[in-house]
Amino acid sequence: LYSPLQLARKYFNYYLKASNAKGHGVHSPFVFEFIKFVKNDRKHYADYSEIELIRKKLLSDNSAIEVEDFGAGSTLLKSKKRPINRIAASSLKPKRFAQLLYRVAKYYQPKKIIELGTSFGITTSYLAKAAPHGIITSFEGSPSIASIAKDNFKKLSISNISVVEGDFGQTLSPFLSNYGEADLIFIDGNHRRDATIDYFNQFLGHTHEYTIMIFDDIHWSEGMEEAWEQIIGHEKVTLSIDLFYIGIVFFRKEFKVKQHFSIRF
Numbered sequence: 001l002y003s004p005l006q007l008a009r010k011y012f013n014y015y016l017k018a019s020n021a022k023g024h025g026v027h028s029p030f031v032f033e034f035i036k037f038v039k040n041d042r043k044h045y046a047d048y049s050e051i052e053l054i055r056k057k058l059l060s061d062n063s064a065i066e067v068e069d070f071g072a073g074s075t076l077l078k079s080k081k082r083p084i085n086r087i088a089a090s091s092l093k094p095k096r097f098a099q100l101l102y103r104v105a106k107y108y109q110p111k112k113i114i115e116l117g118t119s120f121g122i123t124t125s126y127l128a129k130a131a132p133h134g135i136i137t138s139f140e141g142s143p144s145i146a147s148i149a150k151d152n153f154k155k156l157s158i159s160n161i162s163v164v165e166g167d168f169g170q171t172l173s174p175f176l177s178n179y180g181e182a183d184l185i186f187i188d189g190n191h192r193r194d195a196t197i198d199y200f201n202q203f204l205g206h207t208h209e210y211t212i213m214i215f216d217d218i219h220w221s222e223g224m225e226e227a228w229e230q231i232i233g234h235e236k237v238t239l240s241i242d243l244f245y246i247g248i249v250f251f252r253k254e255f256k257v258k259q260h261f262s263i264r265f
């Protein structure tokens with residue numbers, strides 16, 4: 001895990017090297033379109049306020065729940081009581097990124113979506129609202145957290161999400177064995193090198209040319225940076241976009257030469 005100072009340095013480097021936020025000078029039409037219509041779409045969608053209201057409630061709820069702490073490891077460390085607001089503050093994707101995921105789903109309209117790491121279901125809800133004809137399967141190890149997520153889906157009248165409870169190490173592979181192919185995959189749990197590479201490899205067997213795979217916290221630690229390098233180097237990956245806090249990979253065959261972009265966000 002990098003220290004805050006190391007991370008700040010990394011961010012500074014990324015910012016200097018990254019392409020301009022508007023995409024000037026980006027020669028890929030696909031990436032230019034992504035920047036213009038997805039990343040930089042500044043419309044205020046009504047779904048945003050509805051979901052952010054739920055986040056606000058979580059952030060002000062100091063009642064404690066018993067959680068199974070998976071930490072950054074795949075094995076169950078310990079179970080302990082933690083206040084909801086502290087979990088919400090530390091593990092939910094900030095609004096800016098959750099809303100970017102919303103726009104990705106809104107623009108590309110994936111039908112089959114997978115999320116690893118439901119937590120309280122904030123990003124899950126964004127994805128579900130953005131792709132109302134899609135079906136989202138989200139994985140969460142802690143039953144008490146999953147149960148709050150399911151309550152939130154009810155409050156938001158969302159019915160296209162199913163939550164698979166249990167350790168990813170136990171639930172993912174049997175689930176995938178009869179799942180077919182996913183259109184959008186968001187990996188946001190268990191941020192360790194080997195686990196991340198393992199999820200990538202498992203998902204690879206369930207992708208098609210137009211699948212979009214998104215990884216959270218790709219610069220969070222040396223291990224995650226190694227995993228990210230390995231992922232974007234994979235022969236099937238034809239295009240990758242680094243937004244520092246998240247990384248997006250594509251498998252489209254129209255990109256004849258592998259390309260990698262760092263873009264300011």
Ligand SMILES: C[S@@+](CC[C@H](N)C(=O)[O-])C[C@H]1O[C@@H](n2cnc3c(N)ncnc32)[C@H](O)[C@@H]1O
Nearest residue numbers: 070074092093117119122123141167168189190
């Ligand atoms: C960063 S949070 C997900 C946040 C959520 N995507 C959002 O932005 O709203 C990661 C979640 O993954 C769960 N998790 C981590 N490792 C796990 C594992 N090996 N098996 C099952 N769940 C795990 C944790 O309990 C935690 O709730």
